[in-house]
Amino acid sequence: xxxxxxxxxxxxxxxxxxxxxxxxxxxxxxxxxxxxxxxxxxxxxxxxxxxxxxxxxxxxxxxxxxxxxxxxxxxxxxxxxxxxxxxxxxxxxxxxxxxxxxxxxxxxxxxxxxxxxxxxxxxxxxxxxxxxxxxxxxxxxxxxxxxxxxxxxxxxxxxxxxxxxxxxxxxxxxxxxxxxxxxxxxxxxxxxxxxxxxxxxxxxxxxxxxxxxxxxxxxxxxxxxxxxxxxxxxxxxxxxxxxxxxxxxxxxxxxxxxxxxxxxxxxxxxxxxxxxxxxxxxxxxxxxxxxxxxxxxxxxxxxxxxxxxxxxxxxxxxxxxxxxxxxxxxxxxxxxxxxxxxxxxxxxxxxxxxxxxxxxxxxxxxxxxxxxxxxxxxxxxxxxxxxxxxxxxxxxxxxxxxxxxxxxxxxxxxxxxxxxxxxxxxxxxxxxxxxxxxxxxxxxxxxxxxxxxxxxxxxxxxxxxxxxxxxxxxxxxxxxxxxxxxxxxxxxxxxxxxxxxxxxxxxx
Numbered sequence: 001x002x003x004x005x006x007x008x009x010x011x012x013x014x015x016x017x018x019x020x021x022x023x024x025x026x027x028x029x030x031x032x033x034x035x036x037x038x039x040x041x042x043x044x045x046x047x048x049x050x051x052x053x054x055x056x057x058x059x060x061x062x063x064x065x066x067x068x069x070x071x072x073x074x075x076x077x078x079x080x081x082x083x084x085x086x087x088x089x090x091x092x093x094x095x096x097x098x099x100x101x102x103x104x105x106x107x108x109x110x111x112x113x114x115x116x117x118x119x120x121x122x123x124x125x126x127x128x129x130x131x132x133x134x135x136x137x138x139x140x141x142x143x144x145x146x147x148x149x150x151x152x153x154x155x156x157x158x159x160x161x162x163x164x165x166x167x168x169x170x171x172x173x174x175x176x177x178x179x180x181x182x183x184x185x186x187x188x189x190x191x192x193x194x195x196x197x198x199x200x201x202x203x204x205x206x207x208x209x210x211x212x213x214x215x216x217x218x219x220x221x222x223x224x225x226x227x228x229x230x231x232x233x234x235x236x237x238x239x240x241x242x243x244x245x246x247x248x249x250x251x252x253x254x255x256x257x258x259x260x261x262x263x264x265x266x267x268x269x270x271x272x273x274x275x276x277x278x279x280x281x282x283x284x285x286x287x288x289x290x291x292x293x294x295x296x297x298x299x300x301x302x303x304x305x306x307x308x309x310x311x312x313x314x315x316x317x318x319x320x321x322x323x324x325x326x327x328x329x330x331x332x333x334x335x336x337x338x339x340x341x342x343x344x345x346x347x348x349x350x351x352x353x354x355x356x357x358x359x360x361x362x363x364x365x366x367x368x369x370x371x372x373x374x375x376x377x378x379x380x381x382x383x384x385x386x387x388x389x390x391x392x393x394x395x396x397x398x399x400x401x402x403x404x405x406x407x408x409x410x411x412x413x414x415x416x417x418x419x420x421x422x423x424x425x426x427x428x429x430x431x432x433x434x435x436x437x438x439x440x441x442x443x444x445x446x447x448x449x450x451x452x453x454x455x456x457x458x459x460x461x462x463x464x465x466x467x468x469x470x471x472x473x474x475x476x477x478x479x480x481x482x483x484x485x486x487x488x489x490x491x492x493x494x495x496x497x498x499x500x501x502x503x504x505x506x507x508x
Contacts, residue, residue: 013065014038017072025079033158034075037151041071044146045139054135063139070115070140071147074108075155082159083378087366089310089359093163097156105152112148116141194380197300200373204296207374211292214285221278228271232260239432248440256432260452263424269417276411283404290400292372299369303381306362313355320348393493396485405478412474416467422460426452 017038021031045067049060081100090096122137195203205211235258244252327344330336370379396402430448435441454460 010061010065013068017068021072021076024076029162030079033155033162034072034079036155036158037071037075037147038068040150040154041067041143041147043143043150045143047146048138048142049135051142052134052138054138057135059133060135060139063136064143066136067140067143067147071143071151073111073115074148074151077104077107077111078151078155079159087363087378089356089362093160096163097160101152101156108148108152112144116144194382196382197297200300200369201293201296203373203375204292205289208292208372209374211285211288214281214288218278218281218285221274221281225271225274225278228274229267234259237432239434244434246434246436246441246444248436248438248442250436250438250441252434252436252444254432254434256430256446258428258430260426260428262426263421266418266421266424269414269421273411273414273418276407276414280404280407280411283400283407286400287404296369296372299365299372300381302365303362303369306358306365307381310355310358310362313351313358317348317351317355320344320351324348394489396482396489399485401485402478402482405474405481409471409474409478412467412471416464416471419460419464419467422463423454423457425454428452 018031018035021034022028025031025034042064045060045064049056054060078100081104082096085096085100090099119137119140122133123141125133125137237256237258239254239256240251241254242251244254246252324344327336327341331338331341373379428448428450430450431446432448433443433445435443
């Protein structure tokens, strides 16, 4: 019965470990590389059981479950360091592995040693319950020894294999699939995402929070539209007036209902203002979208630019490295002076410093694009097509910014009309019934209609004057934006034509 439970518990534990690794790295490829430490650990656990002449028991099975969770820690430490080094700009996989293993050798050994020493008292225990503790601890200690050694040797090899430059064939995908079947069947791989500029723009449209906020603002304005016809609260009243005498010569008890409403045209004016605010929110959304597309394109091409510069810088670094090596050899033979050798070293160091600066700028551009896309995980930029970009002219009269200022002006006009409508009287309608409890009593009904006329209009007229001034301000803002847009457009167009002329000279 207990062994049958282990047959269920072990696959569940393995599945949970793999799922957690996938959630942590967002890549089945990296999760499988780390997951490979589990077979390495199993080898050591079984070997130590054989050396100590212990049978496979329930406690040993529990030890294997604990071992599986501990064994992946070393792989996590190494893979995280490799990824960190790649993000800093180191593209040579061999250099990443050598530097990463050198940086993380001590943490890997300390991680395994700390866990192994924690189980060591159980390994040598002779007290009561030792027959249960010994197999469990033996499996863990033995598995940690083999997992640590094999992880330091084999995991970098697997990482180098999967991260090497890949030609456009399906051999690598097949290899990944075969490894998935061996280590953990039923799962597929998710490599680093490669995105084109169109895909980057679409990702920004789908994930950028600022754009989502703009959509929510449109939704909010649409939800406010029914409030244009908001009517004041209905008043219920009771009245007993000793002067209000019924024909039976006794006072009437009067119950009634009263409703006040604004002049009907006011509701129409309020609705027009709210409709215009919806249009304004839509204009703001279009402006934010245009700005986001511009920023994504800028960051995308900035990454391509620095990648190209880095490649050329790498070639220069290699050439100057060979030159320095040759100068050193000549210096030993007396072919060059010490000053010439120092100049060569200084030039090589200068190229190295420039490479570091370029890598930092490349990383900054990548982080800037990630901030706009707001996605998790790493990505690669697809190389651009080798084609000449043509200058495209646009009609500034249909620019989204000009539409925005035009709609702002229209909103100020409609708000002015609403302020003028506020001078119209409010309407009041009441219905009431009166009676009393004395002999010969009857029920008397009545209706009252009235208007609320604004006699003191000084404050409202001030509001109207302010609304007119706001309208003038919006008109001036629109005019200024139109002039600025036209000037900036012509300036950029002239710059583009100048750059195009320079490029055409090089193409010839």
